[in-house]
Amino acid sequence: MDFTFIPLAFGQLLSPQTIGFALAALGLAVHFGFGGLLNFGQAGFMSVGGYFFAITAVKFGFPFWLSLVAAIIGAVIFAFILGIPTLRLRADYLSIVTIAAAEIVRYTVQTPQIAPFTGGSDGINGSSAAFDALNPIPPGRYGIAPLLYSASDLWIIICGWGAVLVLGLLVWQLMRSPWGRVIKGIREDEDAVRSLGKNVYAYKMQALILGGVLGALGAVVAIIPTSLQPENFGTQTTFFLFTIILLGGATTVLGPIIGSIIFWVVLSLSDGILSILVTNHIVPLSTVQQGPIRFIIVGVALMLLVIFRPQGILGKKRETYFSV
Amino acid sequence: MSDQSATTDVNVNVNDAKQIYIGDVGPGVKKRDPILIADSVTRTFGGNTAVNVEHVEIPRNMITALIGPNGAGKTTFFNLLTGFDKPNSGNWTYDGQKLAGVPAFKVARRGMVRTFQLTKSLALLSVMENMRLGATKQKGENIFRAMLPFLWRDQEKANTAKAMELLGRFKLDTKKDDYAASLSGGQRKLLEMARALMSDPDLVMLDEPMAGVNPALTQSLLGHILGLKDQGMTVLFVEHDMHMVQTIADWVIVMAEGKIVAEGYPSVVMQDQAVIDAYLGAHHDVxxxxxxxxLAVAEDIDPHLVEELREEVSADPELAEELAEEQNRTEQ
Structure with a gap:
């Protein structure tokens, strides 16, 4: 039997995909966990950020920092488009609009008419060139087999986790400031906050923008070592993100980060284990069934988690005593 | 402010502090020193007119009670005045400034702060965080300054001290680190009122502050409301508890079917036939x-009921004795 999947699964601990989802989940925690904004289109923010980054980098040849700024601007514009009509309405409307908007983005970028620009359904390759040009690490192989990293792998991992650290600290600081208090107050009852003289609409918009920008930056980290694929930003991605924040604790800063690590390690491990069980005919499943089965396992695990530990791994137990 | 000029150019005896109104008492009577003046405010829901107030003035630094039967439009009127609902027509000024069409959060910033009939405590924030949220002009509430704690730390300390002082007054200081969700209904009413006071308002609008509060707490709440007046605030409250209205209100405004039907001093208004018919009921003090x-109530409802009651009394010697005793007492 081949057990290399075990170290490879633990490679997910550091992988850019984990980083990308950690950042996007942190953004979703700002929306949903802290601000009570039911955003079902975080994948849309990721997608917009990814496309703004990749298009400016590949098609216009922007330097890395400028492309990064473009990704942020894209997320801000997207937040305004979604927020202006819906943030004055009840929370449910935002969720409907966001889930639809994320799908609109995913289908729009694949239309053949704008394919020269967006790469159609093939997506965009090579957006990492400008980023790799900044890499100070000498070429070579780093790490212990089978976990070997190239210089560019190592570069994105270091920068990615650096970004998680900085942005995590930023969100942590914001949430313990008076600004964060207003945001949490809005989650509890926005009319009460309004009656205390706070411009609720402006605060909700700020939270939507902040979380959206985190999603866009997450997408940038995730696409740099691979390529931009429109199908990676479907509704499934949003639900992965919700799984991650519920797993880690939606009203914490570390929760989404730890949640993302656990999610990807467990998903990878379960895939490896199932693969061994299937190829050795220990369980009566075909290799075709193997893929969906692991998501069934993830789903069951999430249900058990929500039933027995609704506050997530890092959330405070006493918060759930009063949940309605 | 304009209140000084308003009082000097009318010919009244300004030395008489008890004199609240000018002219004849009646719905929409002019006040000597109004803080809030509303004109032809209407709000309809479909074909149903919820509020239709021609003219009303709220006297400054007084406790005014707004009473009326259920569905009279009291809470809707509250919502309109505070910007939580938009009127179909109407104008109102607060401290001489036009306030119609101003959004709710700006109304609060101008010093007119309200509480809600269904208490809105922020459940998963601690009692202290609830209080701090009430403070106005916080530097740290700007997203960019929020990232730099040294800009707002001192202000936060001052707000915390102020909150502790208020919590102490409302007997909630021992609960400061608990979630607001863990408080009882009455304590949440207290918290909501204390939180509103964090903003140093000029006009406090309380929507049924006594609903669901036990008698002992009612007494202390009454004291708090009287205290607000002593500190120079104006109070406007909606309440069904007539005892409270009689005890603390300086002025009573009665609403029915969206209109102001009567106004006056509490003791006078309670004797008004229109008020008794519309709201109190003929036997409100029985x-x-x-x-x-x-027996007195039964007489009004159905003569047969009186007979039945009398039969019941005569059949039971104990009851007959009780009735005789009661009648003796009332005669004395």
Whole structure:
């Protein structure tokens, strides 16, 4: 039997995909966990950020920092488009609009008419060139087999986790400031906050923008070592993100980060284990069934988690005593 | 402010502090020193007119009670004045400034702060965080300054001290680190009122502050409301508890079917036939725990009921004795 999947699964601990989802989940925690904004289109923010980054980098040849700024601007514009009509309405409307908007983005970028620009359904390759040009690490192989990293792998991992650290600290600081208090107050009852003289609409918009920008930056980290694929930003991605924040604790800063690590390690491990069980005919499943089965396992695990530990791994137990 | 000029150019005896109104008492009477003046405010829901107030003035530094039967439009009127609902027509000024069409959060910033009939405590914030949220002009509430704690730390300390002082007054200081969700209904009413006071308002609008509060707490709440007046605030409250209205209100405004039907001093308004008919009911001061009280009410409802009651009393010697005793007492 081949057990290399075990170290490879633990490679997910550091992988850019984990980083990308950690950042996007942190953004979703700002929306949903802290601000009570039911955003079902975080994948849309990721997608917009990814496309703004990749298009400016590949098609216009922007330097890395400028492309990064473009990704942020894209997320801000997207937040305004979604927020202006819906943030004055009840929370449910935002969720409907966001889930639809994320799908609109995913289908729009694949239309053949704008394919020269967006790469159609093939997506965009090579957006990492400008980023790799900044890499100070000498070429070579780093790490212990089978976990070997190239210089560019190592570069994105270091920068990615650096970004998680900085942005995590930023969100942590914001949430313990008076600004964060207003945001949490809005989650509890926005009319009460309004009656205390706070411009609720402006605060909700700020939270939507902040979380959206985190999603866009997450997408940038995730696409740099691979390529931009429109199908990676479907509704499934949003639900992965919700799984991650519920797993880690939606009203914490570390929760989404730890949640993302656990999610990807467990998903990878379960895939490896199932693969061994299937190829050795220990369980009566075909290799075709193997893929969906692991998501069934993830789903069951999430249900058990929500039933027995609704506050997530890092959330405070006493918060759930009063949940309605 | 304009209140000084308003008082000097009318010919009234300004030395008489008890004199609240000018001219004849009646719905929409002019006040000597109004803080809030509303004109032809209407709000309809479909074909149903919820509020239709022609003219009303709220006297400054007084406690005004807004009473009326259920569905009279009291809470809707509250919502309109505070910007939580938009009127179909109408104008109102607060401290001489036009306030119609101003959004709710700006109304609060101008010093007119309200509480809600259904208490809105922020459940998963601690009592202290609830209080701090009430403070206005916080530097740290700007997203960019929020990232730099040294810009707002001192202000936060001052707000915390102020909150502790208020919590102490409302007997909530021992609960400061608990979630607001863990408080009882009455304590949440207290918290909501204390939180509103964090903003140093000029006009406090309380929507049924006594609903669901036990008698002992009612007493202390009454004291707090009277205290607000002593500190120079104006209070406007909606309440069904007539005892409270009689005890603390300086002025009473009665609403029915969206209109102001009566105004006046509490003791006078309670005797007004229109108020008794619309709201209090003919036997509002009758104790239904006594036999004489029950007989008096029964007389109004159905003569047969009186006969039945009398038969019941005569059949039971104990009850007959009780009735005789009660009648003796009332005669004395």
């Amino acid at each position: 104790d239904l725990g006594t036999l004489t009280g029950q």
